[in-house]
Amino acid sequence: xxxxxxxxxxxxxxxxxxxxxxxxxxxxxxxxxxxxxxxxxxxxxxxxxxxxxxxxxxxxxxxxxxxxxxxxxxxxxxxxxxxxxxxxxxxxxxxxxxxxxxxxxxxxxxxxxxxxxxxxxxxxxxxxxxxxxxxxxxxxxxxxxxxxxxxxxxxxxxxxxxxxxxxxxxxxxxxxxxxxxxxxxxxxxxxxxxxxxxxxxxxxxxx
Amino acid sequence: xxxxxxxxxxxxxxxxxxxxxxxxxxxxxxxxxxxxxxxxxxxxxxxxxxxxxxxxxxxxxxxxxxxxxxxxxxxxxxxxxxxxxxxxxxxxxxxxxxxxxxxxxxxxxxxxxxxxxxxxxxxxxxxxxxxxxxxxxxxxxxxxxxxxxxxxxxxxxxxxxxxxxxxxxxxxxxxxxxxxxxxxxxxxxxxxxxxxxxxxxxxxxxxxxxxxxxxxxxxxxxxxxxxxxxxxxxxxxxxxxxxxxxxxxxxxxxxxxxxxxxxxxxxxxxxxxxxxxxxxxxxxxxxxxxxxxxxxxxxxxxxxxxxxxxxxxxxxxxxxxxxxxxxxxxxxxxxxxxxxxxxxxxxxxxxxxxxxxxxxxxxxxxxxxxxxxxxxxxxxxxxxxxxxxxxxxxxxxxxxxxxxxxxxxxxxxxxxxxxxxxxxxxxxxxxxxxxxxxxxxxxxxxxxxxxxxxxxxxxxxxxxxxxxxxxxxxxxxxxxxxxxxxxxxxxxxxxxxxxxxxxxxxxxxxxx
Numbered sequence: 106x107x108x109x110x111x112x113x114x115x116x117x118x119x120x121x122x123x124x125x126x127x128x129x130x131x132x133x134x135x136x137x138x139x140x141x142x143x144x145x146x147x148x149x150x151x152x153x154x155x156x157x158x159x160x161x162x163x164x165x166x167x168x169x170x171x172x173x174x175x176x177x178x179x180x181x182x183x184x185x186x187x188x189x190x191x192x193x194x195x196x197x198x199x200x201x202x203x204x205x206x207x208x209x210x211x212x213x214x215x216x217x218x219x220x221x222x223x224x225x226x227x228x229x230x231x232x233x234x235x236x237x238x239x240x241x242x243x244x245x246x247x248x249x250x251x252x253x254x255x256x257x258x259x260x261x262x263x264x265x266x267x268x269x270x271x272x273x274x275x276x277x278x279x280x281x282x283x284x285x286x287x288x289x290x291x292x293x294x295x296x297x298x299x300x301x302x303x304x305x306x307x308x309x310x311x312x
Numbered sequence: 313x314x315x316x317x318x319x320x321x322x323x324x325x326x327x328x329x330x331x332x333x334x335x336x337x338x339x340x341x342x343x344x345x346x347x348x349x350x351x352x353x354x355x356x357x358x359x360x361x362x363x364x365x366x367x368x369x370x371x372x373x374x375x376x377x378x379x380x381x382x383x384x385x386x387x388x389x390x391x392x393x394x395x396x397x398x399x400x401x402x403x404x405x406x407x408x409x410x411x412x413x414x415x416x417x418x419x420x421x422x423x424x425x426x427x428x429x430x431x432x433x434x435x436x437x438x439x440x441x442x443x444x445x446x447x448x449x450x451x452x453x454x455x456x457x458x459x460x461x462x463x464x465x466x467x468x469x470x471x472x473x474x475x476x477x478x479x480x481x482x483x484x485x486x487x488x489x490x491x492x493x494x495x496x497x498x499x500x501x502x503x504x505x506x507x508x509x510x511x512x513x514x515x516x517x518x519x520x521x522x523x524x525x526x527x528x529x530x531x532x533x534x535x536x537x538x539x540x541x542x543x544x545x546x547x548x549x550x551x552x553x554x555x556x557x558x559x560x561x562x563x564x565x566x567x568x569x570x571x572x573x574x575x576x577x578x579x580x581x582x583x584x585x586x587x588x589x590x591x592x593x594x595x596x597x598x599x600x601x602x603x604x605x606x607x608x609x610x611x612x613x614x615x616x617x618x619x620x621x622x623x624x625x626x627x628x629x630x631x632x633x634x635x636x637x638x639x640x641x642x643x644x645x646x647x648x649x650x651x652x653x654x655x656x657x658x659x660x661x662x663x664x665x666x667x668x669x670x671x672x673x674x675x676x677x678x679x680x681x682x683x684x685x686x687x688x689x690x691x692x693x694x695x696x697x698x699x700x701x702x703x704x705x706x707x708x709x710x711x712x713x714x715x716x717x718x719x720x721x722x723x724x725x726x727x728x729x730x731x732x733x734x735x736x737x738x739x740x741x742x743x744x745x746x747x748x749x750x751x752x753x754x755x756x757x758x759x760x761x762x763x764x765x766x767x768x769x770x771x772x773x774x775x776x777x778x779x780x781x782x783x784x785x786x787x788x789x790x791x792x793x794x795x796x797x798x799x800x801x802x803x804x805x806x807x808x809x810x811x812x813x814x815x816x817x818x819x820x821x822x823x824x
Contacts, residue, residue: 196608
């Protein structure tokens, strides 16, 4: 078993010879909300990719759920990652993407109707995602991410494209997620989201 | 940079070139010209032999089918041009040059010239095809020239019509009408109703030929002129929308990944629609994921009808005199293409696995579930195509032979469902292939350098189709007296290929 959801020890990542992360240590306990903050190029997204097992590390160790992250179905069954906007399936509406997400996960955290209402997408439910605005597509991405069950939420700048009011709503949603026992690690520039979290700044040199 | 003359655009482009790659030097130009000369030297003789081989009267019984194939080819060309734009700009040009005071026609001039080049190449192919169908009983040189001019005029005129269609709705209707007319022409030609007309066209005297060629050239020229003028009137929103989609084009051009180009047409299609959401069926997770392709296909019934209609093409090809090998290529290629239209989910996940990670279904199970629809489509299409060949009389000898030896007379259609699993595996392999690997070696040949990266890319998918359908291919070429062993072998090989493909797939998605 493991005491912490995430355990990072002396993590160093170099991209193209530039050290992006250097000797980073991080431990995240279950139910915690952690905000990775820092200026552009400070390695926030790189750290999240390391936690998701999508970025080879130069040295150090990353353990998620007590073992190195693996890019396989078992891992993604417990971890929900939202980075850049996903590529939407052609021929499906916004609602159907959420329906699909609910259909493949045995115990969804909320119904599709509830997700559409929560993320203010009811009026655009029948639109293909490509016809939504940038902010609406980000809400749809967040709805899909939060509708499915997960233990660990990795979010890369979830506030991207969202208006001020919805950013506040998002903070509440993440709180609820953590109250249910979930763990959140997010890279963010939003002060509101950072305030509700334990803040960590990745050490390293801007790439 | 705010001027509206052509000099303004030239200045901008010269600046961009100066900031980009190193300008071509004398040696670069020499190498280009030398390679071109070598290409002409190497291909000149075989090409002239091919053209000389066409100096025979066409066979009246095959002219109808041949003209039908050419009409379908031209209709497909026009439909593809309409769906792609056809006037597109690279993303950077769309962002920076299109929304500037620069002269619109000069900004779009380069794209227009590229379209003209594409149309000329397509026209030459069309012209050679026309000559092969109608034959050249006399006056070879004039008939070759005439066919080429008619082919180029048709393709260039059609492309001009597509450009005009981008600028105005009424011209778009004309374009739709032209495509519909070509389809009607193909249908009429294949029934043999045009035999007399085609025989007259094939033996037309030089003055009549010259008149027809001149007429085609004049009409085409007028359309091109009109299209050039209309470049200024293409709405910015249309250009920006198509050029945004052309972000895929830019990516495809950079990585030489033609597969990415199909996303343009796909996204274009769905952007223009409001869809009624339907409840997702309650299925096991892998099948719930695979259901996306079923729903997408159900929403494109027109495409489904079109695909069904193409099952008649091998029969038309046989009527036009296609060899068993050509028939085999058409059957396997067609079946693979049909299977590929229902692998959009696998392709999306291969291009960008973010959604697949959120869904969290094992790759192996997802592949197995996603193989059902392409297998069904490919199996049904191949069975229909074989039935068409049998009905058209092309397989009569083969069916009779099979009936004598093994009681499988007319059982060629069984190859369809039996080859389906292998075709599904091949289509999924195509859907999951990585972009072209340009780091692969380049082979120097007397005809020029051959980059192996694009070759391997193009062969990924068709290789599995050929391997998995080998018994069908061998049966088609060798025309056996007894089909039973080939049918059994096809069933076994097909299942083994699909099972092996699914078993070998990695359990996780791609790391990107």
